[in-house]
Amino acid sequence: MKNMKRILSLALCLMLALACIPALADAPVKIGVLVADATGAEALAFRAYYEHYIAKAYNVEFIYSEELNTADGEKNAIDNFIVNNCKAIISFSSVDRPAQIEQCDAAGIYYAVATGTLTAEEYEEFKDYEYYVGAIGPSLDTEFRVGYDMAAYYIDQGMTKFGIFGGAVPYRTDMHIYRAAGMLCAMIDKGGEGAAYQGVTDPGAVIGMIYGTGSIETGKIGSLELMAYVGGYDFDDAWFGKLAQMAGTEGIEAILTVGSGVDVLGSFVSGSNVKLATVDSFTAAMGEAMNSGIIDYVAGKFATSIGPIFVATLNAVNGQPIRDNDGNALALDQGYWVATDAEQFAQYYAVDSSSEDPAYSKAILDTYVPAGVSYDDFAAFIAQYSFDEIAALKK
Amino acid sequence: MGKQTWKERIPAFASVLGLLVLIAAYYIVGAVRDANVAYGLKAIVNQSVVVALVATGAVFIYTLGSFDISLGAATGVSALLGAMAYNATGSLVIMFLVCVGVAVVLGFINSSLASVFNLPIFVTTVAMMSVLSAFMLILIGWNGAGDTVKVKARDVRPLDNIPFKVFILVSYIALCWFIFTLLPTGREAKFIGGSPVCARLSGINEKKLGIIASLISAVGIGLGAFLTIIYAPTLTKDTASSIGMDVIIAIVFGGMPVSGGPRSRILSAVVGAFSMGFMTQIMSMLNLGSGYGQMIKAAIFLLVVFIALGSQRGKLLTR
Numbered sequence: 001m002k003n004m005k006r007i008l009s010l011a012l013c014l015m016l017a018l019a020c021i022p023a024l025a026d027a028p029v030k031i032g033v034l035v036a037d038a039t040g041a042e043a044l045a046f047r048a049y050y051e052h053y054i055a056k057a058y059n060v061e062f063i064y065s066e067e068l069n070t071a072d073g074e075k076n077a078i079d080n081f082i083v084n085n086c087k088a089i090i091s092f093s094s095v096d097r098p099a100q101i102e103q104c105d106a107a108g109i110y111y112a113v114a115t116g117t118l119t120a121e122e123y124e125e126f127k128d129y130e131y132y133v134g135a136i137g138p139s140l141d142t143e144f145r146v147g148y149d150m151a152a153y154y155i156d157q158g159m160t161k162f163g164i165f166g167g168a169v170p171y172r173t174d175m176h177i178y179r180a181a182g183m184l185c186a187m188i189d190k191g192g193e194g195a196a197y198q199g200v201t202d203p204g205a206v207i208g209m210i211y212g213t214g215s216i217e218t219g220k221i222g223s224l225e226l227m228a229y230v231g232g233y234d235f236d237d238a239w240f241g242k243l244a245q246m247a248g249t250e251g252i253e254a255i256l257t258v259g260s261g262v263d264v265l266g267s268f269v270s271g272s273n274v275k276l277a278t279v280d281s282f283t284a285a286m287g288e289a290m291n292s293g294i295i296d297y298v299a300g301k302f303a304t305s306i307g308p309i310f311v312a313t314l315n316a317v318n319g320q321p322i323r324d325n326d327g328n329a330l331a332l333d334q335g336y337w338v339a340t341d342a343e344q345f346a347q348y349y350a351v352d353s354s355s356e357d358p359a360y361s362k363a364i365l366d367t368y369v370p371a372g373v374s375y376d377d378f379a380a381f382i383a384q385y386s387f388d389e390i391a392a393l394k395k
Numbered sequence: 396m397g398k399q400t401w402k403e404r405i406p407a408f409a410s411v412l413g414l415l416v417l418i419a420a421y422y423i424v425g426a427v428r429d430a431n432v433a434y435g436l437k438a439i440v441n442q443s444v445v446v447a448l449v450a451t452g453a454v455f456i457y458t459l460g461s462f463d464i465s466l467g468a469a470t471g472v473s474a475l476l477g478a479m480a481y482n483a484t485g486s487l488v489i490m491f492l493v494c495v496g497v498a499v500v501l502g503f504i505n506s507s508l509a510s511v512f513n514l515p516i517f518v519t520t521v522a523m524m525s526v527l528s529a530f531m532l533i534l535i536g537w538n539g540a541g542d543t544v545k546v547k548a549r550d551v552r553p554l555d556n557i558p559f560k561v562f563i564l565v566s567y568i569a570l571c572w573f574i575f576t577l578l579p580t581g582r583e584a585k586f587i588g589g590s591p592v593c594a595r596l597s598g599i600n601e602k603k604l605g606i607i608a609s610l611i612s613a614v615g616i617g618l619g620a621f622l623t624i625i626y627a628p629t630l631t632k633d634t635a636s637s638i639g640m641d642v643i644i645a646i647v648f649g650g651m652p653v654s655g656g657p658r659s660r661i662l663s664a665v666v667g668a669f670s671m672g673f674m675t676q677i678m679s680m681l682n683l684g685s686g687y688g689q690m691i692k693a694a695i696f697l698l699v700v701f702i703a704l705g706s707q708r709g710k711l712l713t714r
Contacts, residue, residue, distance in 0.1 A: 063682050070634050071627035072445075079438035080679040083431050096629035099548055171632060172535065172542035214536050 028061040029317055031310075032081030034074060034093040034100070038067040042281035045303035045353065046092065046115075052355045054310055057362040071096035075103060082107045087317045088133070090114050090309060098122055105131045110316045113137065114306045117331060127328040133316045134330025136309045136382055138301075142335050143175045144203065146299045147182025147258065150277050153297060153340070154254045155190045159275075160224050162187070163246045165257040165265060166231035170214045179258040179279060180216060181207045187221040195222025227252050233260075244268050254296075262289045270294050282337065282345070282352045290345045298345060299336040302352045307360030308334075308382055311368050322368075324375040332382040348387055359390045409702035410650030410666050413695075417673040421680075428680045435676050437557060441626060443672035444560045445470075445619040445635075450642040450649075450664030451564075451571050452615025455608035456516060457646055458581075458659035459601075460588040463609075465505065465520040466616060467639035468527035473498040473620035475534045475630050478544045487554070490546075490624065495617030501527070502613030506606040516605055524639075531632050546628035554625045563618055568665060571611065575661045580607060588655030645671055647700055 033050065037043040050062050063084055065077035074093050078100060081089055088110035091100055097118060104111035113135035118126065126132050138146070154162070164183060167176045184197045184206050197206050198217055210216060216229045228246035232239065246255065247268035254275040255265060261278025266289055269276045277297035280286055289295040312322050312330055322330060337352075339345035351359050368378055384393060425432035449466055456463050477494035481487065501523070508519040538544045575581035586594040587601055595601060623635055642664075643653070649667030651659050674692050683691065 061682075063679075070631060070636070071629040072623060072634070075627050076438070076442050079434070079441065080676065083425075083435040083438060083676060084680060084682065085429060085431060095543070095631060096545075096627065099627065099629060102548065168542070171532070174542075 028055075028059045029088075029314070030061050030063060030081075030084060030086040031313065031317075032063050032065065032078070032084070032086040032089040034065045034068060034077055034089060034091040036068050036093040036095075038064070041283035041285050042301060042303075043092070045281060045283055046306055048353075048355070049303045049306065049358060050310070053358055053362075054307070057365075058310075058314065060314070065093070068093040069095065071099060074100055078103050078107075082109065088112065088313045090306070090313055092116075098126070101126050101129060101132050105129045110313055110321075112309050112313045112316075112330075114309045115301060117333065123329075123331050127331070128326075129329070131316075132329045133309075133313050133321065134332070136312070136330060136332045136334050137305075138175070138335060139333045140174060140178045142333055143178035144182040144185070144207075146279055146336055147179035147256070148186045149182075149338070150179075150256055150279070150297060150299060151183040151186035152190060154256075154275065154277070155186060155224065159253040161227050161251050161253045162224065163228040163230075163249060163252050163255040164216055164226060165243070165246070165255060165261065166216055166229060167258040167260060168233065169210060169216065169231045169258070171232075172211060172214060176258040177207060177210045181210055183256050183258075184216070184221070184226075187224045187226065191222025191224040193222065195224070197221055228255075233264075247272065247274055262286060262295050266294045279336070282339075282349045284349070284353070287342075287345055287349050290339070290342045297338070297340050299338045300348075302337050302348070302359060302387075304352055304359040305334055305385065307358075307365050308332075308368070308378075311365045312378070315369065315373065320371040320373070322373055322375055322378050330375070330378070332379055334382055334385050337387050351387070351391075359387070361394065364390075364393055410648065410663065410670070413648075413702075414666050414670045414673070417670055417677065417695075421673050421677055424677050424680050430680045435680075439669065439672040439676055440557050440560065442675065443668045444564050445622050445626070446638060446641045446645055446671070447564055447665045447668035448567055448615045448622065449612075449619040449638055450615075450645040450668055451568055451661060452612035453642050454571070454646065454651065454659060454661055454664050455575070455584060455611045457651065457653060458575075458584040458588045458655045459516075459605060459608055460591065460655035461515060461605070461608075462517040462653070463505070463520045463612065464517065464639055465501075465524035465527060466612075466642050467635045467637065468524045468531070469498055469501045469613070469616050470620045470623065470635035470638050471531050471630070471632075472501065472527045472534070473617055474623045474634055475531060475538075475544050477620055478546045478624050478628065478630055479534065479538060481546050481550075481624075482544075485550075487551070491621050494620040494624070495614060498613040498617035498620060499610055500613075502609040502616070503606070506609035509605060510602040516609065528632075531634075535632060542631060544630045546624055548628050551625045551628050560622060560625075563622065564665075567615060567618055568661065571615075572661045574611065580604065584608060585655075585657045585659055588659060589657045641668075641671065644696065648696060650700075 035043060055062055063086060068074050068077060074095055078089060086109060089104055090112050092114050094116055101111055110131050110133050112133035115137040117135045117137050117139045164180060166180050169176050169180055181203060185203050188195045188197055188201050198209055200206055215231055218226045218229050228249045230242045230246050243265055247265060252274055257278040259279050261276050265276055275296040278295060279299045281300045282302050286298055315322055337348055339348055368381060449470060453463060453466060473494045476497045477490045480493040481490035505519050505523050506516060509516045535542060535544060583599045584604055586599060587604060645667030646664055647653055648670050649663030651663035674695060678692060
């Protein structure tokens with residue numbers, strides 16, 4: 001009986017060991033993903049691209065953090081990834097990026113920023129860190145430009161009376177402040193003689209003023225008028241009341257939102273003549289809003305925009321990091337897709353949401369996987385981010 | 396009073412047994428998943444120490460049968476002011492003193508308001524939570540550096556190590572244990588929590604004890620705020636926002652009834668906080684996704700509390 005037990009135990013151990021061999025041989029590369037939003041449509045679209053397309057196309061496993069909104073949460077999540085033997089981390093969370101880079105570098109795992117960039121000072125500090133892969137996403141200049149273009153779009157159509165929803169401006173969130181400043185600067189540039197916001201015309205001064213007050217003042221900007229402003233995400237009755245009041249302001253023609261336009265203002269502008277513009281993403285819900293005429297202008301991140309940073313990260317893990325001639329990490333600006341009608345939106349969304357043949361497909365990404373990909377080639381690839389340019393790359 | 400059988404003893408040690416089972420599970424899952432178990436232990440200490448500190452102090456308030464919902468906001472405000480004090484002076488000692496000092500002042504305001512208006516501490520802490528959350532936004536605005544208040548990481552890095560954190564935690568637990576177990580304060584607090592009317596008729600000053608409990612708890616909040624800055628020196632409006640709920644879970648997970656009273660124990664908070672830390676790491680290693688992980692954590696939580704409170708079911712309320 002004793003011998004039988006020994007034989008059985010040995011057989012079990014052998015079976016387990018044999019079962020492990022193929023698993024070890026094909027062990028996928030684990031990549032941790034830090035997320036600041038785990039449930040939003042944009043976040044889910046990013047996740048779907050990685051999990052339903054990239055993870056199938058490449059031998060990788062993505063491990064996601066919980067929703068992060070604090071620096072200690074980010075640090076805890078990176079610790080958890082390190083415990084799980086992740087080889088790299090792709091970060092969508094930006095509370096304290098310098099700390100994230102330091103932590104990953106100390107642990108010897110690669111770190112990349114998705115859909116964002118470091119400030120110039122931060123890049124100078126970390127560009128030569130061995131484990132810092134780099135960042136691909138909209139820079140603050142691009143955020144400024146996206147707000148500017150949105151306002152200019154309506155001003156060029158002859159509209160003169162606007163409202164602005166400032167989102168996280170009261171919380172001094174950089175990208176929202178830059179987008180709002182871009183809107184104001186477009187009004188200054190196109191508002192005719194003497195147009196100024198609170199007496200200033202310089203973009204830097206406008207940005208500084210918004211940082212200082214955490215708000216935007218209404219009033220005339222030359223021949224144009226900012227009739228109403230609401231900021232914050234209070235989600236209480238008073239806040240909704242202010243939004244309703246803004247949408248119902250007599251004479252207002254367009255409401256420009258730095259984000260979340262449909263969610264916070266869609267119901268108030270629905271059925272009215274007020275145009276609603278937002279910076280958001282290419283999701284099904286946004287498509288419905290576009291079809292029903294609630295939203296008129298969408299500058300959106302596209303879900304597959306995170307394909308190139310994945311390739312750069314995978315290359316680094318495989319020992320082929322893409323660095324410039326001085327050995328510095330990536331710092332590449334990537335903008336938004338802009339749709340101004342339902343048909344255009346549907347065309348963009350169909351490609352972006354495809355799990356069979358998305359915008360950045362494996363065929364395109366594989367071009368940049370082999371060893372020896374130069375920084376300049378990769379930068380040129382990222383610069384071609386518009387829908388038409390990516391479609392041309394596919395051909 | 397016969398000798399207790401092992402079945403009767405299990406509930407009293409359920410939370411400790413739960414922690415031991417979780418530690419064993421952590422090593423087993425770590426081995427199976429080929430995880431970096433040693434690094435994970437360090438992560439668990441880092442992730443649990445602030446909750447353990449705040450929860451240990453909060454045991455005094457819970458023992459009274461009361462409840463403080465503003466713990467997270469108080470920790471956040473203390474940390475923000477501590478960080479701003481450091482940026483103004485460059486002194487870690489001043490940062491430490493401001494963290495603890497602000498927390499003590501807030502604790503005193505909470506308990507004094509409750510005393511003056513003859514309200515339960517819980518009621519004043521509800522109001523205080525709203526005030527402090529708004530105050531955090533104001534502080535960040537005053538700071539004028541975007542949506543964060545930052546201390547240079549390299550300035551606090553020398554203190555961001557496990558021995559220092561464990562030293563702070565053990566010292567505070569020892570102080571609380573001494574007050575709770577060896578001084579009349581602890582016994583009186585248990586008496587009030589167990590039977591407020593009898594305690595009052597016995598001449599115990601409930602208001603005075605409420606203030607003492609708030610002040611002891613405030614020291615834990617201040618220490619937690621200090622270690623929060625040390626660990627992650629970029630503070631936002633959401634800093635420490637989850638601590639209030641984590642403390643409640645830790646205390647209940649540690650086997651202490653939220654109704655307070657004679658079964659209150661100082662070590663419940665530490666056992667609960669570290670149990671949560673191990674559970675989080677296990678879920679992370681299993682990579683179940685946050686949805687499934689949360690459900691499994693909730694199920695384990697219910698199981699441990701069910702066993703821990705087993706001896707009380709079917710009996711009269713302790714209060």
